Amino acid sequence: MSSSIENSHFLLRRLHSLLGLVPIGAFLVFHLWENSQSRFGAAHYNDEVVGALQGLNYLLVFELFLIALPLLFHAGYGLVILRHGRAEPRRYGYLRNRLYWLQRLSGVGLILFLLLHVGLTRIAGLFDPAISADLFGHMQRALMQPPVFGLYLVGLLLAVFHLANGLATAAIVWGLTTSAEAQRRFGWVCAGFGLLLAAMGVHGLLGFLIAPGAGGGA
Amino acid sequence: MQAQTPSDSPACETVELQIRRQHGPTSRPYWQTFACPVRPGANVVSLLMDLREHCVTQDGTRVDPVAFEHNCMEEVCGACAMLINGSPRPACSALIAELEAPIRLEPLPKFPVVRDLMVDRAALFAHLKQVKAWIKLDGPWDVHERAPRVSPKEWQANYLYSRCMSCGCCMAACPQFGPQFGPEATFVGPAPLAQVRLMNAHPTGRYDKAERLHAIMADGGLSDCGNAQNCVRVCPKAIPLTTAIGELGRETTLQAFKDLFGPH
Numbered sequence: 001m002s003s004s005i006e007n008s009h010f011l012l013r014r015l016h017s018l019l020g021l022v023p024i025g026a027f028l029v030f031h032l033w034e035n036s037q038s039r040f041g042a043a044h045y046n047d048e049v050v051g052a053l054q055g056l057n058y059l060l061v062f063e064l065f066l067i068a069l070p071l072l073f074h075a076g077y078g079l080v081i082l083r084h085g086r087a088e089p090r091r092y093g094y095l096r097n098r099l100y101w102l103q104r105l106s107g108v109g110l111i112l113f114l115l116l117h118v119g120l121t122r123i124a125g126l127f128d129p130a131i132s133a134d135l136f137g138h139m140q141r142a143l144m145q146p147p148v149f150g151l152y153l154v155g156l157l158l159a160v161f162h163l164a165n166g167l168a169t170a171a172i173v174w175g176l177t178t179s180a181e182a183q184r185r186f187g188w189v190c191a192g193f194g195l196l197l198a199a200m201g202v203h204g205l206l207g208f209l210i211a212p213g214a215g216g217g218a
Numbered sequence: 219m220q221a222q223t224p225s226d227s228p229a230c231e232t233v234e235l236q237i238r239r240q241h242g243p244t245s246r247p248y249w250q251t252f253a254c255p256v257r258p259g260a261n262v263v264s265l266l267m268d269l270r271e272h273c274v275t276q277d278g279t280r281v282d283p284v285a286f287e288h289n290c291m292e293e294v295c296g297a298c299a300m301l302i303n304g305s306p307r308p309a310c311s312a313l314i315a316e317l318e319a320p321i322r323l324e325p326l327p328k329f330p331v332v333r334d335l336m337v338d339r340a341a342l343f344a345h346l347k348q349v350k351a352w353i354k355l356d357g358p359w360d361v362h363e364r365a366p367r368v369s370p371k372e373w374q375a376n377y378l379y380s381r382c383m384s385c386g387c388c389m390a391a392c393p394q395f396g397p398q399f400g401p402e403a404t405f406v407g408p409a410p411l412a413q414v415r416l417m418n419a420h421p422t423g424r425y426d427k428a429e430r431l432h433a434i435m436a437d438g439g440l441s442d443c444g445n446a447q448n449c450v451r452v453c454p455k456a457i458p459l460t461t462a463i464g465e466l467g468r469e470t471t472l473q474a475f476k477d478l479f480g481p482h
Binding site: 007092169173 | 304391393394396398405431432435436437439441442443444445446447448450451452458460461463464465466467468469470471472473474477478
């Protein structure tokens with residue numbers, strides 16, 4: 001009777017879409033907001049931003065169930081979806097088709113970036129308490145190196161693009177936007193949202209370099 | 219004899235035609251070039267018909283006539299769809315005067331080639347069956363009532379989808395559709411989805427709405443759409459395929475809620 005429930009296909013695809021927005025997309029916004037406070041310096045960042053989060057009760061549970069597992073599912077299932085399509089961005093140079101191609105490209109790029117990013121901060125922090133004690137100094141030293149800064153900039157832009165474009169297509173998938181005009185209008189809203197988020201992220205990255213205090217000095 | 223001005227005398231002109239040919243479904247494709255005289259108002263089908271009478275390549279070799287399909291010559295049957303200069307479109311409405319020379323003709327991609335420019339579009343019809351794109355007129359109930367009335371506004375929206383001629387252009391351009399992704403789990407494609415939108419809006423067809431929605435919520439259904447939206451760009455009948463996909467997205471969201479929480 002209810003083949004949509006008995007057949008997991010539909011539910012898995014919708015779960016993949018939903019998790020991309022909440023909690024992963026929501027976490028990205030929160031993460032970039034937190035890091036945009038880097039320019040207030042080491043003391044503020046280590047105590048008020050990172051310290052407050054580290055002191056959260058049940059932090060590990062949140063990290064596991066709100067970030068790690070949804071992200072693993074989204075990335076893993078995304079790779080499965082990737083196998084069932086072949087973009088031809090050159091033959092069909094339409095904007096949406098290029099975005100379709102970029103969405104898949106950015107997804108794969110993000111998996112590589114996140115392995116590095118999470119490994120060098122959260123995982124490394126597990127083994128070296130000095131990293132989690134002074135995350136500001138750790139990040140500042142890393143971002144001072146132009147290749148690392150470049151890598152973070154690319155990773156940031158990939159993540160923001162993937163979320164903003166994902167939001168636009170999720171609106172079609174879930175049936176929020178149906179008419180071509182609505183889809184185009186919401187596309188611009190998502191583009192604006194992406195630009196805002198990218199600006200906040202870049203501001204956060206630069207903040208590590210211009211902030212007063214530890215290592216740098218201003 | 220009166221001399222014609224160059225602008226309206228394409229009769230003496232020839233156009234270079236490059237055709238990707240293939241003897242059979244499993245043989246290797248190869249290219250052949252022809253220099254075809256162009257008559258005024260010629261389209262790709264009429265050019266291929268002329269070529270059939272005198273099938274000689276540019277270097278003077280007589281070759282087998284090029285196999286191709288055509289029927290209505292007025293862009294309503296969909297039989298002559300092929301790749302023209304890299305774009306999927308019906309050949310009968312592709313006017314030579316409006317095409318960039320040399321004209322490259324290839325069989326419609328994603329469908330198995332029968333011979334030359336002829337492809338087997340059985341997959342399209344199999345997918346129409348898969349999504350139950352028909353309306354049950356007879357049932358265990360009495361059908362004594364006259365057809366229910368449809369508002370002009372609704373009729374106008376539905377009419378757009380009724381223009382589909384199953385040419386397969388939208389499927390050819392779809393990055394998610396293709397035999398290369400496995401014969402079973404392949405995406406049904408935009409055209410069958412648009413027919414679900416049409417049949418579900420039909421006064422009698424709506425009785426089987428949930429059944430059709432369930433069909434497109436299974437493997438290869440609506441959720442396999444990647445929103446690349448090439449379909450709506452290449453559709454020769456300007457069918458709002460992506461609007462249908464958005465509307466079906468909403469319908470399937472509601473259907474999933476009904477399946478999960480009732481009422482069925």
